[in-house]
């Protein structure tokens with residue numbers, strides 16, 4: 139009998155603030171260990187937390203973008219547990235009255251089309267410090283630079299039905315959060331971390347016992363870890379065993395998921411309201427302002443691209459992959475390039491020149507200038523990309539559009555790919571070719587019109603590839619008719 143897999147995700151995302159959640163220390167990543175610290179984030183006795191307004195604003199922005207309702211009043215709470223990276227012995231988080239509740243994210247899944255995944259809650263909290271078990275032999279080192287860095291925790295409903303859907307959800311979530319500038323979601327630097335809950339059941343039965351997989355450092359590893367865990371749970375139950383509620387860790391090298399500790403329940407943390415902070419009360423005008431400040435979101439922009447530019451669903455999806463790319467595309471269209479043509483250039487050429495498929499190394503002005511060069515018949519479509527690449531490498535990207543047009547032509551000339559569409563020159567090559575190929579000309583005139591292609595090739599050869607093939611075709615046809 140078939141099994142149904144149920145997945146819910148808790149995602150921790152570091153907010154793009156300059157300073158920490160409750161003190162003025164820098165939140166920068168990568169500084170020398172233990173340099174961005176103060177009595178507050180070191181948990182020294184008597185130090186008092188002061189909330190970072192920017193962090194609250196970014197968290198509310200994320201909540202609105204995910205369709206949540208931001209609560210006008212929320213409560214900071216102490217989550218108590220002991221660990222060397224938690225000097226106060228508790229983390230300031232939110233528990234009973236979180237910042238935001240009840241949102242949803244539409245996710246394009248591989249098997250079920252667009253699935254609306256519920257967002258149960260979004261709350262603010264501070265990060266713990268970072269332990270290093272491999273820096274000092276036989277010892278654990280702790281870097282408190284990360285202690286107190288602002289996070290939001292985003293908890294989904296258990297609406298995902300496979301490891302692949304979990305990955306699709308994470309991709310969609312990251313896209314929105316980066317789009318609105320709330321987080322860089324850089325997993326290598328730990329600014330997006332995933333805890334995944336998975337259980338299996340026979341369809342129609344109540345939810346099975348879930349395990350939580352932690353310590354997964356990439357979206358593809360989330361999918362791998364959940365696939366492993368899914369197979370493990372099914373085998374366990376089919377073998378007559380039962381799943382134990384546990385916290386598991388993923389070993390990327392072996393691809394295995396292993397038990398870490400028995401799963402704690404929320405009552406183990408002895409949550410209680412943070413006595414050093416008053417309730418977080420947000421004025422209606424402030425909430426409206428944050429909401430009104432949101433840009434058009436990726437899903438809406440994608441639909442608009444399909445409607446306004448008659449793009450395919452696929453093309454619209456690629457072009458709204460990031461806000462930068464969507465804006466780049468619209469700048470090219472605004473410069474007068476037909477939407478479908480602009481889409482082809484941006485997807486095939488601009489993205490091919492981007493090292494990671496996301497960071498654009500080309501400017502819209504350079505792209506437009508190159509497209510115009512191709513449309514004017516001065517450069518072949520194929521050589522257009524070479525011109526664009528050369529402009530990119532030449533440091534000329536900051537030129538104004540009119541300057542760029544001249545630069546693109548110069549670059550094409552330097553590369554030796556400038557096509558000749560000067561009719562006088564082309565007519566000469568055509569006349570020379572017709573004189574040299576009299577036999578083929580004779581056959582053409584007797585009705586073998588498919589020889590035109592051959593003759594165009596001969597003219598192109600004579601021009602050493604520099605003639606504009608379209609102009610050559612026209613000139614040849616005219617000459618053959620006379």
Ligand code: ZN
Nearest residue numbers: 161163176179
């Ligand atoms: Zn500090």
Ligand code: MN
Nearest residue numbers: 150231263291
């Ligand atoms: Mn948390």
